[in-house]
Amino acid sequence: MAPRPAMSHSSAFLLPSPSAAAAGADADGAAYALLVLNQRLPRFAPRLWDRAQVRVCADGGANRVFDGMPELFPGQDPDEVRRRYKPDVIKGDLDSVRPEVKEYYSNMGTQIVDESHDQDTTDLHKCVAFITENSAIPNKSNLCILALGALGGRFDHEMGNINVLHLFPNNRIILLSDDCLIFLLPRTHTHNIHIERSIEGPHCGLIPIGAPSATTTTTGLQWNLDNTSMSFGGLISTSNIVREESTVVTITSDSDLIWTISLRHHS
Ligand SMILES: Nc1ncnc2c1ncn2[C@@H]1O[C@H](COP(=O)(O)OP(=O)(O)OP(=O)(O)O)[C@@H](O)[C@H]1O
Ligand SMILES: Cc1ncc(C[n+]2csc(CCO)c2C)c(N)n1
8 A cells, every 4th residue: 555644643632631721722732623412411521611712512412511511510500600611603403402592502692503494414514514614713724623422322313423524534523422432534644543541442443434445454453454354244343452552553544444442431
C-alpha cells in the first residue's frame, strides 16, 4: 500500500484533570464542539460541556440537558444548574423538544433552528452540518465534534449516527455513550491512537462498516491484523483487546474503518 500521512487520536478530553479543562482547547490545540442527542446524558457531560467552545442540542437533546443536568448535581438548585448549562443552539425537526424547554432556552438567548421541512436527514446530520458550515466557530481546522448519547439506544438511530461519520469523513466526530466511544479511521491516513488507560479500554473493535477491507494492518492489539482482509460475512475484529504494554495502537487500511473502545466506569 502507498505510504500515507499519519493522524493522531486521543481521548484526553475525557480526563478529569483541570489542566485539560481550559475552555475550548487542549494541549494538542484540539478544540471541541459538544452535540447533545436525545438520550440520557453520560456522567461526564458537565466536564465536556465546560471544555467545549460551542454546545448544540439536537432536537430532544435539549430536554436531556434541561432534565439531566440538575440530576447530575443533586445538592444544587435546579434552576441555577440550568442557567450554567445553556445550549448555544437547538436544531432539528423540533418534534421532540418540549415546548416549555424550547421557550425556556429561547428566553435565555439560545438560537433555535427549525428544520422540520427536511425529513430526509437526521437531527445529528443537521447539527454536524451546522457546526461545519458555521463561520462564527473558531479553530474549525482543529475542531473535534463530540456527540453525546449516540450509542446504546434504538438500532436505526445508531446506524444513522454511524452513517454521519461516513458522510463527513474529513471532520473529526466522536460518538459517545457511557460505555464506549467510536470514530472513523479514514483510509487516506495511517492512524496512531493514544490509549488513555485510566479512562478507556481494554476492549476494542475494528469494523469495516461502509465497505470490506482487502488489507488492514495493526500494532498494539492482542489479535493484530497483518495485511488481513475484513468483511461482514467474513472476519471483523470484535472483542479485541489493547495489549497491556501498548500506549499507542496503529492502524492502516485500504478502507474506512470504525474504531471502538470501551470506557471505564470510574472515570
Ligand atoms: N435511541 C437512540 N439511540 C441513538 N441515538 C438516538 C436515539 N434517540 C435519539 N438519538 C439521536 O438524537 C437525535 C435527536 O433525537 P430525536 O428523538 O429528537 O430525533 P427524532 O428525529 O425526533 O427521532 P425519531 O422521530 O426518529 O424518533 C437523533 O437524530 C439521533 O441522532
Ligand atoms: C428512504 C427513507 N427512509 C426513511 C426516511 C425518514 N427519515 C429519515 S431522516 C428523518 C428525520 C428524522 O428527524 C426521517 C423522518 C426518509 N426520509 N427516507
